[in-house]
Amino acid sequence: MPRDSFQAELSALRSAVVDLGETVVERLRQAAQALADNDREQARYVLEHDHEINERYLELEADCIDLFTLQQPVAGDLRFVAASFKILTDLERVGDLAMNLGGYVTGMSDEFVPRADLVAIGELVADQVEAAVAAYENEDPEACHDVAERDDEVDGLCERAAEVLLRDLVDRAPRGTQLETLLEEVFQLLLTIRDLERIGDHAVNIAARTLYMVESDDALLY
Amino acid sequence: MSNAVDTERDTDTELTEAPSGKRTTGESDETVEEAWTDYRFDGDAKLDVENLDVWYGDEHALKDVSMEIPEESVTALIGPSGCGKSTYLRCLNRMNDRIKSARVEGSVKLDDTEIYDPNANLVELRKRVGMVFQSPNPFPKSIRENVSYGPRKHGDIEKGLLARLFGRDDTEEEYDLVEQSLKQAALWEEVSDRLEDNALGLSGGQQQRLCIARCLAVGPEVILMDEPASALDPIATSKIEDLVEDLAEDYTVVIVTHNMQQAARISDQTAVFLTGGELVEYDDTDKIFENPESQRVEDYITGKFG
Numbered sequence: 065m066p067r068d069s070f071q072a073e074l075s076a077l078r079s080a081v082v083d084l085g086e087t088v089v090e091r092l093r094q095a096a097q098a099l100a101d102n103d104r105e106q107a108r109y110v111l112e113h114d115h116e117i118n119e120r121y122l123e124l125e126a127d128c129i130d131l132f133t134l135q136q137p138v139a140g141d142l143r144f145v146a147a148s149f150k151i152l153t154d155l156e157r158v159g160d161l162a163m164n165l166g167g168y169v170t171g172m173s174d175e176f177v178p179r180a181d182l183v184a185i186g187e188l189v190a191d192q193v194e195a196a197v198a199a200y201e202n203e204d205p206e207a208c209h210d211v212a213e214r215d216d217e218v219d220g221l222c223e224r225a226a227e228v229l230l231r232d233l234v235d236r237a238p239r240g241t242q243l244e245t246l247l248e249e250v251f252q253l254l255l256t257i258r259d260l261e262r263i264g265d266h267a268v269n270i271a272a273r274t275l276y277m278v279e280s281d282d283a284l285l286y
Numbered sequence: 287m288s289n290a291v292d293t294e295r296d297t298d299t300e301l302t303e304a305p306s307g308k309r310t311t312g313e314s315d316e317t318v319e320e321a322w323t324d325y326r327f328d329g330d331a332k333l334d335v336e337n338l339d340v341w342y343g344d345e346h347a348l349k350d351v352s353m354e355i356p357e358e359s360v361t362a363l364i365g366p367s368g369c370g371k372s373t374y375l376r377c378l379n380r381m382n383d384r385i386k387s388a389r390v391e392g393s394v395k396l397d398d399t400e401i402y403d404p405n406a407n408l409v410e411l412r413k414r415v416g417m418v419f420q421s422p423n424p425f426p427k428s429i430r431e432n433v434s435y436g437p438r439k440h441g442d443i444e445k446g447l448l449a450r451l452f453g454r455d456d457t458e459e460e461y462d463l464v465e466q467s468l469k470q471a472a473l474w475e476e477v478s479d480r481l482e483d484n485a486l487g488l489s490g491g492q493q494q495r496l497c498i499a500r501c502l503a504v505g506p507e508v509i510l511m512d513e514p515a516s517a518l519d520p521i522a523t524s525k526i527e528d529l530v531e532d533l534a535e536d537y538t539v540v541i542v543t544h545n546m547q548q549a550a551r552i553s554d555q556t557a558v559f560l561t562g563g564e565l566v567e568y569d570d571t572d573k574i575f576e577n578p579e580s581q582r583v584e585d586y587i588t589g590k591f592g
Contacts, residue, residue: 136547
């Protein structure tokens, strides 16, 4: 096949994106685990290593731009590089949101234990990102649709978690300075729930770009 | 083949069209692989080609090509060497008539006029459908004479002693036409002070724009270009590309190019011919280069073969 070196560069890009995806999923699982165990050290690890993801993301983005410029890909090759370029941004954002989760764990108080099960949501969205990255790696359109469908589950869980949390607030509402602390806790938790929901959305974005890349099907992009 | 007009008719080939763009040839019972040529566009067609076949002797160089070319736009023809794209281009102003062994069947309509009608006026046709070739081919004459050569031949411009004897001198008209054509070809500013210089003293890129000006001076409606920039450096090439895009505001441009990026940059629609003289896919240029239907087209444009 002509253009051997170009084909090699494309497959190197695919491996690199998958590697970054695996790292991001690992960080996300570490953050969720830190939340489950109230493990501040683990959470700090996630915070302190986010820059690695950012640096790798910028390197791979530059690789994509080189491919666009030097190889001028078209058709399936173009869709692959363009999809990878977009997916990298989603992965970097998931890394940031995992870091936010770690940040929440390092700041949370020992007294307030929410009844909402954020750990389960954290694990679910990590599964979703993992599945989306695998769909990209295996060019599997069916898996893309699965990720998109499961996002309803993520949204439902997040909505219920927010509800439980607010009910908690009403039930346990104390007076004075204690209320302010509680409100701050609840506010942080609501932001965290929103972050988890967004991780789910990034997983769907990855699946949507992959589906377009593989089948030229833009169904999940809208 | 209701509209078919043959130059040298040989009727033992029957072509039948099956639905969904799939075509079969009754001649050999061989099924041609799927093709996506049913291109729909807004606006009017300038050229309407139906079931065009070309043979060079026994070689079937172009097979059952049907495509409508929209007016005032750039249509690029791409494909590997020997795929029939230049043959197709030459059919559009009957340049293939000049090749003795060539036999053309099918119909080509310019607006509503069948150009393969036995009574068609070839001079008029080639005036309406001009052509620019791969290598610049100016006449060894002055820049001015190159541009006004066509109109003088056609009798649109009369000058010189004989014309003056008959009370006509179009020197001024000629100058206006030369200026206008050179401006349209984006060459005027570079040559306006040396119109009497020999055209062969111009650079390759300037010569090619002069050939375009020469083509425009006759007042064509369609301009056929056969790899007009392949012999030029990148700067001259980008000038030709800019020019092609400008020309498409007033003219219908059909361009054969080996440079796929060039086709992607300047054309509105692209037709992909593949080995054996088949038109395999014809669609908006962005569709062809982002998301072609045909796997063979995908393989060709991504460089996996050819």
